[in-house]
Amino acid sequence: MGDGTVVTPDLDFVKSLKSSGADTVKRCYQCATCSAVCSLTPPDDPFPRREMSMAQWGLKADLAADPNIWLCHNCNECTKYCPRGARPGDVLAVLRKQAITENAFPGFLAKIVGEPKLLILTFLIPIVLFLLILNATGHLNIPDGPVVYDHFFPIHYVDPIFLTSATFVFISFVISISRFWKNLNTNPHKLMAEGNLVKSIVETLKEFLLHKKFEKCTVNKDRTWAHRFVFFGFLGLFITTNWAVFYIYVLGWHSPYRVDDPAILALFNGSKELVVLCYLAFKGFGNLSALALFIGAVLIFNNKAKDKGFVTKMSAFDSSFNVVVMLLFITGILSELLRWGNVANIAYPMYFAHLVFVFYTIAFLPFTKLAHMVYRTTAIVYAKMANKD
Amino acid sequence: MPEEKTAQMVVIGGGISGMTTAIEAAEAGITSVIIEKSPYLGGRVAQLNKYFPKLCPPYCGMEINFRRIKQNSKISYYTMSEIESVSGSEGNFTVKVKINPRLVNSKCTACNKCVEVCPVERTNLFNFGLDKTKAVYLPHDMAFPMRYVIDETLCTKASCAKCAAVCKYDAIDFDMKPETVEIKTQSVVYATGWNPYDAKKMDNLGFGKVKNVVTNMMMERMASPNGPTKGKIVRPSDKKEPKTVAFVQCAGSRDINHLAHCSAICCMASLKQATYLREQYPDSNVFIYYIDLRTPGKYEDFLKKIQADENVHMIKGKVAKIEEDQESGDPILTLEDIEGSVKITKKVDMVVLATGMEPAIKSAGNHGLKLDDNGFIDADLQKAGIYSSGVAKRPNDVTNSVQDSTASALRGIQSTVRR
Numbered sequence: 001m002g003d004g005t006v007v008t009p010d011l012d013f014v015k016s017l018k019s020s021g022a023d024t025v026k027r028c029y030q031c032a033t034c035s036a037v038c039s040l041t042p043p044d045d046p047f048p049r050r051e052m053s054m055a056q057w058g059l060k061a062d063l064a065a066d067p068n069i070w071l072c073h074n075c076n077e078c079t080k081y082c083p084r085g086a087r088p089g090d091v092l093a094v095l096r097k098q099a100i101t102e103n104a105f106p107g108f109l110a111k112i113v114g115e116p117k118l119l120i121l122t123f124l125i126p127i128v129l130f131l132l133i134l135n136a137t138g139h140l141n142i143p144d145g146p147v148v149y150d151h152f153f154p155i156h157y158v159d160p161i162f163l164t165s166a167t168f169v170f171i172s173f174v175i176s177i178s179r180f181w182k183n184l185n186t187n188p189h190k191l192m193a194e195g196n197l198v199k200s201i202v203e204t205l206k207e208f209l210l211h212k213k214f215e216k217c218t219v220n221k222d223r224t225w226a227h228r229f230v231f232f233g234f235l236g237l238f239i240t241t242n243w244a245v246f247y248i249y250v251l252g253w254h255s256p257y258r259v260d261d262p263a264i265l266a267l268f269n270g271s272k273e274l275v276v277l278c279y280l281a282f283k284g285f286g287n288l289s290a291l292a293l294f295i296g297a298v299l300i301f302n303n304k305a306k307d308k309g310f311v312t313k314m315s316a317f318d319s320s321f322n323v324v325v326m327l328l329f330i331t332g333i334l335s336e337l338l339r340w341g342n343v344a345n346i347a348y349p350m351y352f353a354h355l356v357f358v359f360y361t362i363a364f365l366p367f368t369k370l371a372h373m374v375y376r377t378t379a380i381v382y383a384k385m386a387n388k389d
Numbered sequence: 390m391p392e393e394k395t396a397q398m399v400v401i402g403g404g405i406s407g408m409t410t411a412i413e414a415a416e417a418g419i420t421s422v423i424i425e426k427s428p429y430l431g432g433r434v435a436q437l438n439k440y441f442p443k444l445c446p447p448y449c450g451m452e453i454n455f456r457r458i459k460q461n462s463k464i465s466y467y468t469m470s471e472i473e474s475v476s477g478s479e480g481n482f483t484v485k486v487k488i489n490p491r492l493v494n495s496k497c498t499a500c501n502k503c504v505e506v507c508p509v510e511r512t513n514l515f516n517f518g519l520d521k522t523k524a525v526y527l528p529h530d531m532a533f534p535m536r537y538v539i540d541e542t543l544c545t546k547a548s549c550a551k552c553a554a555v556c557k558y559d560a561i562d563f564d565m566k567p568e569t570v571e572i573k574t575q576s577v578v579y580a581t582g583w584n585p586y587d588a589k590k591m592d593n594l595g596f597g598k599v600k601n602v603v604t605n606m607m608m609e610r611m612a613s614p615n616g617p618t619k620g621k622i623v624r625p626s627d628k629k630e631p632k633t634v635a636f637v638q639c640a641g642s643r644d645i646n647h648l649a650h651c652s653a654i655c656c657m658a659s660l661k662q663a664t665y666l667r668e669q670y671p672d673s674n675v676f677i678y679y680i681d682l683r684t685p686g687k688y689e690d691f692l693k694k695i696q697a698d699e700n701v702h703m704i705k706g707k708v709a710k711i712e713e714d715q716e717s718g719d720p721i722l723t724l725e726d727i728e729g730s731v732k733i734t735k736k737v738d739m740v741v742l743a744t745g746m747e748p749a750i751k752s753a754g755n756h757g758l759k760l761d762d763n764g765f766i767d768a769d770l771q772k773a774g775i776y777s778s779g780v781a782k783r784p785n786d787v788t789n790s791v792q793d794s795t796a797s798a799l800r801g802i803q804s805t806v807r808r
Contacts, residue, residue: 031639031680035725035732036709037593046725046732081593081709083644 010058013098017055021315022094028052028086034078039216040071042388047071048078048088055091064102065183067386069095070372070379075217080310090312097317100371103183105175113367116316126359130352133157147339147347150255153355155248165363172366177378184382195385204380220311222303229296230325234370236289243282256339257282287336294329297322321369328357391485391569396422396465398801399484399574401472402749404432405787406779407580408454409794410801415463419802422572423466424486428538429528430455430466432582436515436606438613438620440787441661442691447787448531455533468534473569475577475756479774479804484572490565492525492539492546497560499527499535503552511540513617516610517585519625520617525552525561530615576804578797579766580778581753583746586641586648594640594742595711599720600626602711602740604640605658612665622669624739626718631673631738634666635722637708638679642745650763652745653784656683659743660695667698675701676735678708678724704728711740746784774804 017025030053035046047068054063063069069092076089097114104110112118134140134153143151207213208231214224247253253264259275268274300322304311331354338347365371400411403425411421429435434447458464473485509524524544527537539552539561546563553561585606588596595602601624603611614620624631636659641647656679663675682703684692695701710723720740725732751764759770765784766777778797779790 029643029680030727031643031707032725032727033707033709036707036723041732043732046730049725049727050730081646083639083646083707085645 007057007059010060013058013060014056017058017091017094017098020094020097020317021313022055022087022091024085024087025052025055025091026086027084028056028082028088029084031083033081033083034088037077037081038072039075039077039218040073040213041068042071042383045388048092051095052086052088052091055095060098060102061183063095064099064180065186066095066099067184067379067383067388069099070376071213071383072096073213073217074220074223074312075214076220076310076312077218079312080219087310087312089310090315093312093318094315096372096375097315097369099180100367100375103176103180103375104366104371105172105179109364110367113364114317116320119320122360122364123356126356126363129161130355130359133161142344142348147342147344148256149335149339149348149351152348152351155255158355162359162362165359169362169365173374176366177374180375180378181382184379195387197381197385200381200384201377203384204377207380208377220303222299226296226299226303229292229299231296233289233291233293233296236285236292240282240286240289243285247282287333290329290332293325297325297329318369324357324360324368328354328361331357391571393571393573394422395573396420397574397805398422398576398578398798399424399482399572400578400580400778402432402580402582402778402781403427403430403466403468404580404582404779405434405450405454406582406781406790406794406797407432407578408458409791410578410580410778410798411464411466412454412457412461413795413798414801415461416457417798417802418463419805420463421465421801422574423464424470424472424484425466425468426471427528428468428491428536429532429534430458430468431531431533433606434787435529435531436609436613438609438616438665439661441657442688444661444664451531451533467570469538472756475775478772480575480807482574482577482774484574484577486570486572488568488570490541490567491536492541492544492561492563492565493537494560494562494565495536496558497536498558499537500557501527502555502557503537503561506551506555508549508551509540509543509545511543516617517604517607519607519610576774576776576801578776578778578801579750579758579781580794580797581748581750581766581781583780583784584749584752586652586744586747588640588742588744590647591641591742593710594637594708595713595720595740596742599711599713599740600624600718601631601713601720601738602742604742604744605636605655605662606744608662608665608741612662612669622666629738630670631666632670633674633676633737633739635676635678635708635720635735635737635740636662636743637711637722637740638677638682638743639707640742640744642743643680648745648747648763650745650765650784651683653683654786655743655745657688657691657786659741660684660691662741663695663698663701667700673700676737677701677703678706678722679703680705680707746780748781750781776800 030049032049035041035049041047051066051069072092074089074093079087079089082088101110101114113122139152211224211228214227251267253261257279259279264275331350335347335351335354338350397419398414398421400407400421400423403423407423408430411423414421431451437447439445440447467486467488469489469491471487473487476483503525504523507523507525510521511524512518513520513522515529525537525539585604588604610616611618611622612620623629638655638659642652642655659677666673666675682692705727706724708722708724712721714721714736719736719738722735748764750766759767761767766781768777768782776797778794779785
């Protein structure tokens with residue numbers, strides 16, 4: 001090694017991998033069974049054998065710039081056939097979490113959100129913030145009359161908070177992903193993204209909608225439906241949110257979207273049926289999306305519970321997010337039911353809790369499990385452009 | 390009442406390790422008895438075409454051992470026999486043996502007349518099912534004792550009796566019944582050896598589904614002059630001469646889902662088998678897919694010799710999938726070529742799985758022995774007077790098994806004089 005090439009193992013990184021659920025990484029003896037049985041690996045740059053070696057050496061920077069860990073969809077064929085019980089499927093899941101922490105901006109926030117022990121702190125942020133706003137605006141009480149959430153936490157306070165969060169999320173992703181993109185293109189694996197960007201993006205999105213990569217898994221196919229439910233649940237709720245924005249800010253139709261609102265009736269030429277239809281479509285779509293999300297989350301837990309021996313044991317990072325998704329649904333649906341039942345004393349605190357979970361989901365998106373959708377998209381687009389997927 | 394016998398040493402298993410142990414002890418003046426389950430002595434070695442690294446046929450050595458047994462009045466042996474129990478303590482064991490009926494007595498001259506008339510066929514397990522024998526058969530061409538045997542599970546006995554009618558020597562005896570013998574002895578040596586690991590258990594390697602995937606032991610039989618193809622290596626599906634052959638190393642060994650241990654002999658066995666192919670088909674190409682090539686000590690020279698052949702290709706990377714090309718019947722292998730860092734598929738004429746050694750004692754009912762995690766006899770944990778030889782103790786090649794057996798013979802002798 002006369003040229004002075006030295007690998008400095010980052011032992012702390014290796015320790016952190018082990019404590020995050022990749023405790024089996026050191027068992028790997030590099031036989032490459034995993035790469036051979038994997039149905040998703042690109043033939044000219046196979047994974048996860050090399051990633052296992054990189055993880056054993058603690059090559060943190062290289063792993064953060066590795067597109068392959070994102071091409072992995074955790075089928076766990078590798079884990080099933082691994083002759084050493086090194087569980088490459090589990091290790092890659094942990095490496096993805098580490099890659100998010102490594103690329104994310106601002107880094108300190110990523111570390112806080114990524115640390116299960118600090119979960120309480122991440123929830124305290126919205127709780128304190130909301131309490132301060134409610135207190136400052138004199139809303140820190142249970143309003144009289146029928147339950148209308150707008151009376152408790154007016155939408156013109158809620159929206160600026162979430163708009164600010166969304167802007168922050170956007171900026172964070174722009175910085176994180178450009179960092180990630182640069183890392184991908186200067187990685188040691190020499191493949192550069194030189195293909196057509198738009199075409200690659202379209203292909204990637206098409207793949208996501210059809211869950212094509214999941215379909216390629218053979219031993220752990222049940223996950224396809226679980227992920228479909230969560231994926232389309234979130235997509236549905238995103239559409240619902242924009243739908244509400246359209247009603248409120250374009251049509252001027254405010255919560256609780258009364259069907260006898262004269263201004264709205266006038267807008268639809270007095271057609272009561274049309275207004276009711278608009279109301280039902282909106283509410284129905286939102287509720288169905290929420291339900292899909294919940295079913296998906298239950299299926300995910302259910303799949304993990306049916307221990308087939310090779311299914312990834314859930315890391316705290318994954319399971320805490322899955323719990324939040326379930327709580328998001330439960331508090332949301334309960335808020336809706338309590339509003340109908342007009343139980344003000346429980347309804348308003350429930351709505352408050354729901355807003356806290358919504359805040360967690362949106363504002364910390366670049367650092368939670370959910371960030372994978374952006375990283376994965378980027379990595380797959382890169383892989384397509386670099387002609388390796 | 391079972392028949393009672395005495396011997397100073399009982400050796401369980403009549404393969405190369407058991408024979409060596411019993412012979413070495415007897416030649417030192419100790420009376421020894423070999424208990425062998427199958428109808429012949431010689432065990433797994435009898436199935437081999439050649440030994441590594443000298444590449445001589447195992448019958449050179451076997452013949453010498455058989456002669457040592459025949460000449461020495463202190464050795465006796467039981468074939469077709471199983472252990473029912475081992476009780477007692479050092480210097481005072483009782484070994485209960487069940488002798489299964491051979492249905493052919495010692496008058497047999499191996500004239501083969503019975504086989505010519507026998508109407509019933511059986512799968513030839515000596516050749517791993519690659520051919521068939523009649524229900525009355527000679528275990529193999531060089532069997533010791535050179536005596537026929539009748540498969541009791543298939544023979545219709547008196548209702549057919551064609552063999553009895555044709556036998557001039559009155560050697561067929563349908564009335565033979567199982568017998569029990571009790572042997573009083575001072576020491577017991579387990580030389581129970583191994584079984585090839587069942588290749589069907591590896592659902593990704595295609596054995597039993599892809600026709601042209603065979604095991605290394607099947608390859609030994611095919612290459613043997615007394616084997617099912619008289620020594621000509623052909624692939625099973627269409628008897629074509631295989632010109633490209635892949636060896637899949639660690640097929641089941643070093644794998645916690647199968648055999649967690651390294652079977653110690655498979656690397657050398659595949660290198661040896663590469664020479665069978667290269668000699669028989671000078672234009673053939675051999676591909677050996679491995680994790681590590683384990684050829685310790687002097688065996689390194691053998692590895693270098695094979696590596697020098699430019700038609701033998703050694704590729705680092707474990708084969709993890711074998712499928713069949715429907716048209717040609719060719720197996721297609723999938724693996725990562727680690728040194729090239731590419732995932733490849735390779736179509737070949739035939740695949741040999743380098744399956745490993747599963748200790749036979751693991752499934753045989755172990756009579757209170759202490760086995761290690763892999764099912765081998767842990768030599769350090771047995772009670773006084775109980776010993777083990779060869780592969781019963783750990784994965785071993787023939788050379789090491791023989792050396793180990795000489796050591797076990799000495800241990801057994803010590804048990805007889807210690808009192």
